Amino acid sequence: MLEALLNTIDRDARQQNDWGKVASYIPELACVDPAQFAISVCTVDGQEFHAGDYRTPFSIQSVSKVFALALALGRLGDGLWERVGREPSGRAFNSIVQLEVEEGIPRNPFINAGAIVTTDAVLGRQAPRDTLGEMLSFIREAAEDTNIHINRHVAHSEQATGDRNYSLAYFLKSCGNLTNDCDRVLGTYFHHCAIEMTSAQLARAARFLCGGFGHQRLIGIERVRSINALMMTCGHYDGSGDFAYRVGFPGKSGVGGGIMAVVPNVASIAVWSPGLDRYGNSLQGTSALARLSRETGWSVFT
Numbered sequence: 001m002l003e004a005l006l007n008t009i010d011r012d013a014r015q016q017n018d019w020g021k022v023a024s025y026i027p028e029l030a031c032v033d034p035a036q037f038a039i040s041v042c043t044v045d046g047q048e049f050h051a052g053d054y055r056t057p058f059s060i061q062s063v064s065k066v067f068a069l070a071l072a073l074g075r076l077g078d079g080l081w082e083r084v085g086r087e088p089s090g091r092a093f094n095s096i097v098q099l100e101v102e103e104g105i106p107r108n109p110f111i112n113a114g115a116i117v118t119t120d121a122v123l124g125r126q127a128p129r130d131t132l133g134e135m136l137s138f139i140r141e142a143a144e145d146t147n148i149h150i151n152r153h154v155a156h157s158e159q160a161t162g163d164r165n166y167s168l169a170y171f172l173k174s175c176g177n178l179t180n181d182c183d184r185v186l187g188t189y190f191h192h193c194a195i196e197m198t199s200a201q202l203a204r205a206a207r208f209l210c211g212g213f214g215h216q217r218l219i220g221i222e223r224v225r226s227i228n229a230l231m232m233t234c235g236h237y238d239g240s241g242d243f244a245y246r247v248g249f250p251g252k253s254g255v256g257g258g259i260m261a262v263v264p265n266v267a268s269i270a271v272w273s274p275g276l277d278r279y280g281n282s283l284q285g286t287s288a289l290a291r292l293s294r295e296t297g298w299s300v301f302t
């Protein structure tokens with residue numbers, strides 16, 4: 001039944017005439033063809049279902065903020081919450097305005113400012129190369145797949161045009177909320193955003209957030225709950241309320257058009273379609289998840 005449903009969702013996504021707009025502020029992402037779609041589901045009993053372009057790697061971008069948070073919580077424990085909040089921001093992912101008013105404490109770990117702080121926490125005194133190695137090992141272990149890499153062209157392309165993120169980092173630094181140099185933190189941040197995965201790999205990597213897989217060896221169940229709560233409330237920036245309303249389970253989007261989502265104790269899911277809506281979330285990806293939740297009844301609310 002799931003297989004047929006995913007095939008229908010894929011077919012219908014391709015018949016829409018609005019694919020949204022690809023992120024153009026990162027030059028390497030601006031050239032991606034928006035007319036692509038993939039969906040992958042891993043159920044807790046170990047089955048997998050895929051449809052569409054599920055073998056095509058894409059830039060996970062802000063989805064990497066979930067892995068950065070998992071590692072930052074491992075490093076600092078609840079001490080992390082002295083440096084970053086747990087409230088939805090109600091603003092764009094790269095907004096600056098709140099940061100000054102709130103004295104350099106980003107609203108949550110899933111907006112850019114918050115992820116720059118979690119990246120700094122994971123870096124600690126390590127070399128960026130080692131931190132990136134650690135993040136890749138975590139993701140590869142979660143996905144049980146060693147063929148997951150960073151696309152350096154994408155990282156350098158963002159680094160060359162990343163003035164907005166530089167301004168966020170310098171502001172955080174001026175408030176005493178970064179321990180490393182801005183260049184070091186942002187170099188690491190741009191590289192983890194530039195990790196590439198297929199929807200099949202991303203759905204598998206999300207199993208550790210799902211419960212019931214025996215994948216809790218990566219992080220404990222309390223941390224899983226914390227991360228899922230944050231994905232539910234903050235995973236889609238100022239579109240988070242609408243995502244909760246339409247989809248009804250936790251998810252994290254990225255400007256590469258990917259969304260990683262979790263139905264606790266039921267399934268982990270990844271969708272990908274590069275065209276974005278006005279909040280920077282995948283247009284067809286979000287619609288596909290809304291449809292999936294409607295037709296399966298998957299929701300954390302009932």
Ligand SMILES: NC(=O)CC[C@H](N)C(=O)O
Pocket residue numbers: 060061062063093094112158165190193253254255256280
């Ligand atoms: N929303 C996103 O995916 C943003 C990630 C991107 N690397 C940035 O920092 O702008």
